[in-house]
Amino acid sequence: MPDRxxxxxxxxxxxxxxxxxxxxxxQAQLLRLQSQLNFEFEVxxxxxxEALRQRFNVKVPVLALGEDIICCHFLDERSLRETLT
Numbered sequence: 057m058p059d060r061x062x063x064x065x066x067x068x069x070x071x072x073x074x075x076x077x078x079x080x081x082x083q084a085q086l087l088r089l090q091s092q093l094n095f096e097f098e099v100x101x102x103x104x105x106e107a108l109r110q111r112f113n114v115k116v117p118v119l120a121l122g123e124d125i126i127c128c129h130f131l132d133e134r135s136l137r138e139t140l141t
Contacts, residue, residue: 066140068097068126071108071118078129079117085131086119093140 070086072079079099086097102108102116112118119126119136126135 066095066121068095069120070097070099071102071112071116071120072099073101073103073116076116082117082119082131085133089133089136093137095140 068086070079070083072083083097083099089095090097097119100108102112115128118128119131121139124139126132126139
């Protein structure tokens with residue numbers, strides 16, 4: 057069992073855009089798993105950065121840990137768990 061007293065074990069990024077229902081779904085799922093898997097996440101709007109928009113335009117939402125992509129479009133809980141262990 058992870059030591060939660062030390063704070064979150066990872067900081068994930070959700071590349072997203074406003075009005076994207078898949079993005080909203082992924083964020084809701086992450087919120088439900090957050091305390092159990094001990095991570096933080098930030099949401100980055102790709103439409104505010106041309107390079108991110110070009111990189112992720114049709115892939116959003118994209119869940120990443122640093123430069124490593126965990127999943128696109130839908131939350132892959134198994135990949136998330138593997139990444140965090």
